[in-house]
Amino acid sequence: MGIGALCVAVLVDRRLLKYEDLVTKYWPQFGQHGKDNVTVSMLVSHQAGVPNIFGYDVDENTIRDRNKMGEILADQKPMWPPGTAHGYHAITQGFLVDQLLLRVDPRGRRS
Template sequence: MDKGGSVAAYYEGELVVNLWGGWVDEEADQRWRQDTMPCFHSATKSLSALVIAHLVDRNLLKYTDKIATHWPEFAQHGKEDITLETFITNKAGLSGTREPVPVRLLLDDPKKLGDILAKQKPLWEPGM
């Protein structure tokens, strides 16, 4: 486990804060450097959970809805019965992808990104 970190903040496209410090390793043998690659997970999970809760509150979604009801292409490779609840509680076996997915696809080709995600095979049996 690392005992260091970094943060950068941009304002109107300009870097205004760039801080790093601490240790990369538990033994405190390696200092955190400006170019140390941090590990982060679920950076968008909180925002996604709020949006989903808002849609559920407005009766536009139900946690018991099968994702394939709203996104038919998703129903591949044993995913046809995965519910929204199973998905958002990380029990769908879809915590990552088997192939690299460039973040640029979000802007450059969201359809291709959707195709990749729809074709993704669960990493473990859904529901576990």
């Protein structure tokens, strides 16, 4: 989880991201189900409200499919109103940060 936060910090330092930016600025689909107010800061500090994946059977093939994981995470309903609580996103944090980084990458690398 620390590596993801470090990657985000590098992009902030390079002025490609701002902590106060809405995640939807880079990943519009993420705003579904009341997640439209999640900031980059809330995402990296485990306040987005999506610590787990519900309603999908996620197997090894799904995990390897970055596009599918992006769709699944965007479709998740938050377990609490984003920004009002903290819950360790141990299952989803790496995938969430990965999706953000993919969309901010100035070289447009997707794999």
